[in-house]
Amino acid sequence: MTVSTITAPATPVTRSHCLALDRDDPLASKRAEFELPDGIIYLDGNSLGCLPKGVAERVGAAVREQWGADLITSWNKHDWFTLPGRIGDRIGTLIGAPAGTVVTADTISVNLFKLVAAALRLRPGRRIILSDTGNFPTDLYIAEGVLGMTGQHELKLVAPEAVASAIDESVALVMLTEVDYATGRRHDMRDITRRAHEAGALVLWDLAHSAGAIPVDLEAAGADLAVGCTYKYLNGGPGAPAFLYVRRDLQEALASPLSGWWGHAEPFAFTTRYRPAAGITRQQCGTQPMLSMIALDAALDAYDRVDMGALYAKAQRLAGIFIGEIEWRCGGFGLTLAGPRDLDRRGSQVSFHCPEGYAVMQALIAHGVVGDFRAPDKIRFGLTPLYTRFVDVFDAAVILEKVMAGRLWERPEFRLRSAVT
Amino acid sequence: MTVSTITAPATPVTRSHCLALDRDDPLASKRAEFELPDGIIYLDGNSLGCLPKGVAERVGAAVREQWGADLITSWNKHDWFTLPGRIGDRIGTLIGAPAGTVVTADTISVNLFKLVAAALRLRPGRRIILSDTGNFPTDLYIAEGVLGMTGQHELKLVAPEAVASAIDESVALVMLTEVDYATGRRHDMRDITRRAHEAGALVLWDLAHSAGAIPVDLEAAGADLAVGCTYKYLNGGPGAPAFLYVRRDLQEALASPLSGWWGHAEPFAFTTRYRPAAGITRQQCGTQPMLSMIALDAALDAYDRVDMGALYAKAQRLAGIFIGEIEWRCGGFGLTLAGPRDLDRRGSQVSFHCPEGYAVMQALIAHGVVGDFRAPDKIRFGLTPLYTRFVDVFDAAVILEKVMAGRLWERPEFRLRSAVT
Numbered sequence: 001m002t003v004s005t006i007t008a009p010a011t012p013v014t015r016s017h018c019l020a021l022d023r024d025d026p027l028a029s030k031r032a033e034f035e036l037p038d039g040i041i042y043l044d045g046n047s048l049g050c051l052p053k054g055v056a057e058r059v060g061a062a063v064r065e066q067w068g069a070d071l072i073t074s075w076n077k078h079d080w081f082t083l084p085g086r087i088g089d090r091i092g093t094l095i096g097a098p099a100g101t102v103v104t105a106d107t108i109s110v111n112l113f114k115l116v117a118a119a120l121r122l123r124p125g126r127r128i129i130l131s132d133t134g135n136f137p138t139d140l141y142i143a144e145g146v147l148g149m150t151g152q153h154e155l156k157l158v159a160p161e162a163v164a165s166a167i168d169e170s171v172a173l174v175m176l177t178e179v180d181y182a183t184g185r186r187h188d189m190r191d192i193t194r195r196a197h198e199a200g201a202l203v204l205w206d207l208a209h210s211a212g213a214i215p216v217d218l219e220a221a222g223a224d225l226a227v228g229c230t231y232k233y234l235n236g237g238p239g240a241p242a243f244l245y246v247r248r249d250l251q252e253a254l255a256s257p258l259s260g261w262w263g264h265a266e267p268f269a270f271t272t273r274y275r276p277a278a279g280i281t282r283q284q285c286g287t288q289p290m291l292s293m294i295a296l297d298a299a300l301d302a303y304d305r306v307d308m309g310a311l312y313a314k315a316q317r318l319a320g321i322f323i324g325e326i327e328w329r330c331g332g333f334g335l336t337l338a339g340p341r342d343l344d345r346r347g348s349q350v351s352f353h354c355p356e357g358y359a360v361m362q363a364l365i366a367h368g369v370v371g372d373f374r375a376p377d378k379i380r381f382g383l384t385p386l387y388t389r390f391v392d393v394f395d396a397a398v399i400l401e402k403v404m405a406g407r408l409w410e411r412p413e414f415r416l417r418s419a420v421t
Numbered sequence: 422m423t424v425s426t427i428t429a430p431a432t433p434v435t436r437s438h439c440l441a442l443d444r445d446d447p448l449a450s451k452r453a454e455f456e457l458p459d460g461i462i463y464l465d466g467n468s469l470g471c472l473p474k475g476v477a478e479r480v481g482a483a484v485r486e487q488w489g490a491d492l493i494t495s496w497n498k499h500d501w502f503t504l505p506g507r508i509g510d511r512i513g514t515l516i517g518a519p520a521g522t523v524v525t526a527d528t529i530s531v532n533l534f535k536l537v538a539a540a541l542r543l544r545p546g547r548r549i550i551l552s553d554t555g556n557f558p559t560d561l562y563i564a565e566g567v568l569g570m571t572g573q574h575e576l577k578l579v580a581p582e583a584v585a586s587a588i589d590e591s592v593a594l595v596m597l598t599e600v601d602y603a604t605g606r607r608h609d610m611r612d613i614t615r616r617a618h619e620a621g622a623l624v625l626w627d628l629a630h631s632a633g634a635i636p637v638d639l640e641a642a643g644a645d646l647a648v649g650c651t652y653k654y655l656n657g658g659p660g661a662p663a664f665l666y667v668r669r670d671l672q673e674a675l676a677s678p679l680s681g682w683w684g685h686a687e688p689f690a691f692t693t694r695y696r697p698a699a700g701i702t703r704q705q706c707g708t709q710p711m712l713s714m715i716a717l718d719a720a721l722d723a724y725d726r727v728d729m730g731a732l733y734a735k736a737q738r739l740a741g742i743f744i745g746e747i748e749w750r751c752g753g754f755g756l757t758l759a760g761p762r763d764l765d766r767r768g769s770q771v772s773f774h775c776p777e778g779y780a781v782m783q784a785l786i787a788h789g790v791v792g793d794f795r796a797p798d799k800i801r802f803g804l805t806p807l808y809t810r811f812v813d814v815f816d817a818a819v820i821l822e823k824v825m826a827g828r829l830w831e832r833p834e835f836r837l838r839s840a841v842t
Contacts, residue, residue: 035489044493051489059712060481067658068456068472072465072791080659107707109681110531117570133693138682138707141695145680149538149570157693182691231708238488238501238711259566260530261559270603270796272554272578274562286528286559287652290659291480292710370493375691 012324018390046382049235058298096217126172179209179347183339213348236296260285314385315348325397362414433745439811467803470656479719517638547593600630600768604760634769657717681706735806746818783835
């Protein structure tokens with residue numbers, strides 16, 4: 001592929017400065033814990049996290065030794081039965097959730113259904129689920145599904161910045177994604193939770209782009225409910241089971257409509273009537289996919305002894321350099337930053353509004369930088385500090401400049417849309 | 422362990438006869454396609470199927486080459502996006518379901534919730550979900566969960582033999598498990614479906630103990646809805662994703678309350694309103710656990726070119742010998758057959774009411790025969806003809822006789838209950 005020759009402009013930082021930052025990075029050694037793809041700069045760990053070393057071996061052993069050799073006895077012998085709760089506790093340490101308040105199960109969508117439906121029952125007489133237009137679409141779709149069954153509620157959507165002022169005593173549940181999947185904008189969890197509680201509403205936080213990315217303290221914020229994803233920053237593998245959180249003092253009052261046998265007080269008594277288990281266990285429903293669950297458990301080793309504050313500090317520094325370079329190099333091509341400029345109000349990803357963004361991202365991928373496109377016009381980059389270096393974001397910005405300056409995205413093959421991007 | 426010396430009685434069959442049956446078995450070669458545990462007779466494939474050869478390699482390659490190397494591009498490059506539907510079509514060939522009517526996703530419990538809630542909307546004004554006391558408990562629990570949300574319906578339970586006569590015009594949905602998990606008793610799918618349709622009701626079949634075990638022809642029976650399990654007879658691995666079936670002409674009318682983005686007509690348009698996809702795809706909800714999904718896809722190779730009629734014929738012959746031997750050898754110890762004696766009215770498993778059944782099963786496992794116990798009093802054995810030999814069921818009966826005759830189950834260690842059996 002022919003790339004236009006460009007003269008390097010004076011830029012906010014230099015490549016050698018980035019190399020120096022990498023040398024001084026206290027998290028630099030974590031990169032060696034991942035199997036990273038050859039020859040590309042992967043900035044899509046907010047969509048599918050990279051493969052931690054050790055996972056392949058653990059999964060292989062689980063297939064051969066647990067499933068293959070020990071078969072049904074593995075439910076006890078290898079503690080499959082307790083794994084969803086044990087993984088939940090591990091994730092809990094990353095999001096400020098005490099032991100016994102998180103369980104790993106199902107998908108975010110399914111877990112949202114459980115919690116939204118259950119939360120509405122705790123606020124009889126209140127009609128409104130309040131969310132914002134920046135929420136991830138499936139969260140809104142699931143709320144629609146709940147409303148369709150209750151026939152008594154309404155989903156109210158406001159702009160993200162209008163959420164706090166829209167909370168009043170008609171609101172049963174405030175349902176938000178903390179970090180906007182498209183822009184990286186971050187809600188103020190403490191402030192919104194406090195305002196919701198003052199109005200007597202419950203709050204449910206979707207941590208899909210928070211868990212493993214930014215410091216979260218559910219307990220300190222007083223959050224009622226949360227869900228989250230394990231295949232993005234937590235590197236659990238494609239479609240790894242999601243998690244959910246219920247504040248301890250709400251657990252016994254919260255009745256999941258997905259009242260399956262794994263949430264029963266005595267699943268192996270095989271009684272005909274449902275009786276929910278104590279604690280977070282009642283939020284389980286059916287038998288979980290153990291191979292994917294075991295991969296997730298192995299993957300979480302990469303987060304052992306990681307300080308989330310230090311991780312986020314690196315993410316912000318990566319973002320600062322990346323934003324600066326892109327604006328310097330590509331601002332003239334119509335790229336503008338999505339979301340706030342204040343790094344404290346952002347998660348760990350960066351998006352730009354970009355004319356012809358779909359084709360630009362395809363061209364960028366073809367030139368070795370993997371991000372993704374989010375309709376209608378954003379090119380999106382996940383900065384995952386466990387394995388992303390400062391020099392990576394610098395080089396990515398240089399390559400994006402080449403793509404823009406050379407109009408490399410104009411080739412027809414970059415404009416054909418595939419099913420998933 | 423000391424085993425009482427017993428004189429072999431004259432029995433219905435001989436071991437050498439069983440060895441001869443194995444030599445003549447047209448399915449005998451399938452056994453070589455499985456990694457079977459050493460030194461035990463595994464009669465619990467109706468709880469967790471054995472590991473097919475080739476699965477470990479396929480899963481290992483998926484971890485390293487798809488997740489590890491190709492990362493996010495695997496959704497297109499390795500067709501992850503279409504895998505739930507493609508596996509659904511493969512399962513469809515085993516249960517008489519045309520292409521495009523089955524999808525693999527979530528758990529049986531979650532899929533039941535989708536279909537029960539959606540079915541009730543198709544029969545407004547009818548209050549009753551009819552099921553039987555032999556249904557698997559989670560099916561009943563999930564129905565309870567749906568009822569708790571609609572506030573307008575009632576779950577009516579009758580004895581299995583009373584189902585047909587209990588169908589009347591108050592019934593919105595008949596919800597049954599075709600083969601009783603505890604006794605092996607099999608409902609007459611065609612007859613009950615016909616009666617339900619005559620009364621204007623819909624029918625949902627749980628095929629957990631049918632798929633891969635007995636011939637099922639959903640289309641010929643006119644079944645409306647079905648769910649099923651892939652980790653039992655289909656050997657998909659622990660907690661492998663479940664499947665669901667919707668008759669083609671019902672698909673566009675059926676609105677899942679679990680309206681997640683994977684069921685959206687344009688999931689990557691990221692619109693704020695839900696618009697269901699066409700066909701069976703709308704029954705998907707969230708991102709599926711791909712490692713477990715890929716294991717299932719590989720495992721299904723063992724069913725390629727298997728004639729379900731021939732498989733069931735072997736299952737019945739295995740059951741005939743096993744029942745005959747156990748009754749002959751152990752009838753004097755109080756064991757009595759659960760479920761019907763007519764093999765055409767049974768699935769592919771055999772249970773016996775057994776005094777001290779829990780301890781008996783623990784002792785039996787300790788002596789190398791793995792079945793399971795189902796409360797309150799049944800010892801249960803899955804006869805999975807792809808890898809179970811005639812000599813296996815003969816030997817298992819001989820060992821059970823030793824356990825009963827020697828009262829080997831009386832040891833204290835066999836009476837301690839663990840969490841899962």
